[in-house]
Amino acid sequence: MGRVFLSAGHGGFENGQIDPGVIAGNTTEAAVAIKIRDLVASSLRTRQVEALIVPDDLSAAQTLNWINLRYRAGDIAIELHAEGTTNPNIRGTTAYYIANNPQRQEHADRVLEALLRKVPQLQDRGAKPDTETATGSLLFCRGVIPPSVWLEIGFLTNPDDRFLMLNRRQDVAEGIADGLIAWEGGTSLPDPIVPVPPAPTYPTIGINVNGQMYEGSGLLVNGNSFIPVDLADSLGVDLSNAANIRRLRYRNVVYIKAVDLRDFNISVGWNNTSRAVVLRSILPICVGQLDKIMGHGNSTEVQLMIFLRNTNAAAISAFPEIAKLYREEASVEGVNYDIAFTQMCLETNFLRFGGGITANSNNFGALGSATGDRPASFASAREGVRAHIQHLKAYASTEPLVQSVEDPRFRFITRGVAPLVGQLDGRWSAAANYGAQIMALVRRLYESASLL
Known part of the structure; x- marks a missing residue:
C-alpha cells in the first residue's frame, strides 16, 4: 500500500481563530482527535506503513492543499472527528465517504468494521455517504486527491463515547489502523520516491x-x-x-x-x-428558484413520508399526518412545503426532538415563545405546523397571512428580509451555514423521490 495521510479534525485557524470543534466534558474535539491520530500514526509505522501527519495549525482549506501537494499514487487519507449534539443520549461511530462511490463505501465499511471489532462498546451508526451530513457534502471527502474517509469516532457529548475516546484511545487507534491496513489489503512498504513521476493515465x-x-x-x-x-x-x-x-x-x-x-x-x-x-436533471425548476421560500413544493405526501421514514421510522406512527399538514398549511400561505418540511426535519432531528423541546409541544420549527423565556408550545400538530409556516412567511414575504396568527413571534419579525433559504443564516439559527443544511436535505428529498 501507499502512504496514509492522517488529519485530526479541528485545531487549526478558521477566520483568524483557533477552532476547537465540539467542547464537552472538559475537553475538546481537537484535543481528542489529535491524541488518537498520533497513536494511529505510531501503530501504522510499527507495521512499516508510512504515516504523514497533517500539521494541526492548518485551516480546512490549507489541510486539503497540504495533502494534495504531497500526494503520490497509492496514497489514502482519513480525517478523525468527534461529533456533538444537544441530546447527550445520542452516540455511535460513523464513517463518511464521497457519495455515489461504491469503492469508497467499501473502504469506509472496512475502517468501521475494524474499529468496532477492536472497541465493540462503540455503537455502529454505519458507513454513510457525505450527502447525509448536515451540509450535504464533506470538503475533506471531495477536495483531496487521494481516496479518503471522514471518521466520526463517537459523540463527545455522550458520556459513554467520551469515556471510550479518553480512556481507551490506544484501542481506538489500533482499530483505526487495522481498518486502514484492511483498506488496501496488505502491509507492503511504501512506494519508492521517484525523481520525476510519469504522467498519469486514467481509464x-x-x-x-x-x-x-x-x-x-x-x-x-x-x-x-x-x-x-x-x-x-x-x-x-x-x-x-x-x-x-x-x-x-x-x-x-x-x-x-x-x-x-x-x-x-x-x-x-x-x-x-x-x-x-x-x-x-429533470426537476422543472431553474437554478436559483429551488431555494425560494415562497412557492410551491414538488414532492407528494407519500414521498415526504418515505423520506421521513427512511431516517426515523418511529416518526410515522407518532405523527401520521405530518406530511399532509405541511402540504396543506404551506399551500394556503404560499410557502414551499418541501422547504418547510425539510426544515422541520432539521430542527427536530427527524421528529426525535431534543434541545428542551418534546414531541407533545408540537413545536416543529423550534420556535420561541412571545416572551423568549422558553420554547413555544402548541395544542395540536396542525397548530404547530401552521405557526412554523407563518414564521417562514414572515421572513420571506410582506404579504399578509391568510389564516389567524399562531406564531407567537410573528410580530417581531421584519417582514420580507429573507426570501431565500440562505438568508435565514444567523436569523432563524445562529449557524452560519443554516440555509445550506436545509438545502442539503431538500436535495436528499428530491433524490429519494427521483425528482432530481
Missing part, C-alpha cells in the same frame, strides 16, 4: 445524461468520476465563479468531479454494469 468511463449516452467520455480518477466541463455548460450550470469545484486538465481537456454538480441540482449516480456515471 475512460461512459456518461449517461437523462437516460441518453453522452457522445464524449469521462474519466475515472482515484475511483471518482470526472466529466468534461463543457457538459456542465450544456446542463445550464455556470461554474465560472465556482472556486471550490475541483478541475483536472487531462490531454488538453478540462474535467470536473461529477459529484460536485449535486450542489447545482444535478443528480449524480453510477451504473456499474455499463461503467458509466449517471447524471439526471
Whole structure:
C-alpha cells in the first residue's frame, strides 16, 4: 500500500481563530482527535506503513492543499472527528465517504468494521455517504486527491463515547489502523520516491445524461468520476465563479468531479454494469428558484413520508399526518412545503426532538415563545405546523397571512428580509451555514423521490 495521510479534525485557524470543534466534558474535539491520530500514526509505522501527519495549525482549506501537494499514487487519507449534539443520549461511530462511490463505501465499511471489532462498546451508526451530513457534502471527502474517509469516532457529548475516546484511545487507534491496513489489503512498504513521476493515465468511463449516452467520455480518477466541463455548460450550470469545484486538465481537456454538480441540482449516480456515471436533471425548476421560500413544493405526501421514514421510522406512527399538514398549511400561505418540511426535519432531528423541546409541544420549527423565556408550545400538530409556516412567511414575504396568527413571534419579525433559504443564516439559527443544511436535505428529498 501507499502512504496514509492522517488529519485530526479541528485545531487549526478558521477566520483568524483557533477552532476547537465540539467542547464537552472538559475537553475538546481537537484535543481528542489529535491524541488518537498520533497513536494511529505510531501503530501504522510499527507495521512499516508510512504515516504523514497533517500539521494541526492548518485551516480546512490549507489541510486539503497540504495533502494534495504531497500526494503520490497509492496514497489514502482519513480525517478523525468527534461529533456533538444537544441530546447527550445520542452516540455511535460513523464513517463518511464521497457519495455515489461504491469503492469508497467499501473502504469506509472496512475502517468501521475494524474499529468496532477492536472497541465493540462503540455503537455502529454505519458507513454513510457525505450527502447525509448536515451540509450535504464533506470538503475533506471531495477536495483531496487521494481516496479518503471522514471518521466520526463517537459523540463527545455522550458520556459513554467520551469515556471510550479518553480512556481507551490506544484501542481506538489500533482499530483505526487495522481498518486502514484492511483498506488496501496488505502491509507492503511504501512506494519508492521517484525523481520525476510519469504522467498519469486514467481509464475512460461512459456518461449517461437523462437516460441518453453522452457522445464524449469521462474519466475515472482515484475511483471518482470526472466529466468534461463543457457538459456542465450544456446542463445550464455556470461554474465560472465556482472556486471550490475541483478541475483536472487531462490531454488538453478540462474535467470536473461529477459529484460536485449535486450542489447545482444535478443528480449524480453510477451504473456499474455499463461503467458509466449517471447524471439526471429533470426537476422543472431553474437554478436559483429551488431555494425560494415562497412557492410551491414538488414532492407528494407519500414521498415526504418515505423520506421521513427512511431516517426515523418511529416518526410515522407518532405523527401520521405530518406530511399532509405541511402540504396543506404551506399551500394556503404560499410557502414551499418541501422547504418547510425539510426544515422541520432539521430542527427536530427527524421528529426525535431534543434541545428542551418534546414531541407533545408540537413545536416543529423550534420556535420561541412571545416572551423568549422558553420554547413555544402548541395544542395540536396542525397548530404547530401552521405557526412554523407563518414564521417562514414572515421572513420571506410582506404579504399578509391568510389564516389567524399562531406564531407567537410573528410580530417581531421584519417582514420580507429573507426570501431565500440562505438568508435565514444567523436569523432563524445562529449557524452560519443554516440555509445550506436545509438545502442539503431538500436535495436528499428530491433524490429519494427521483425528482432530481
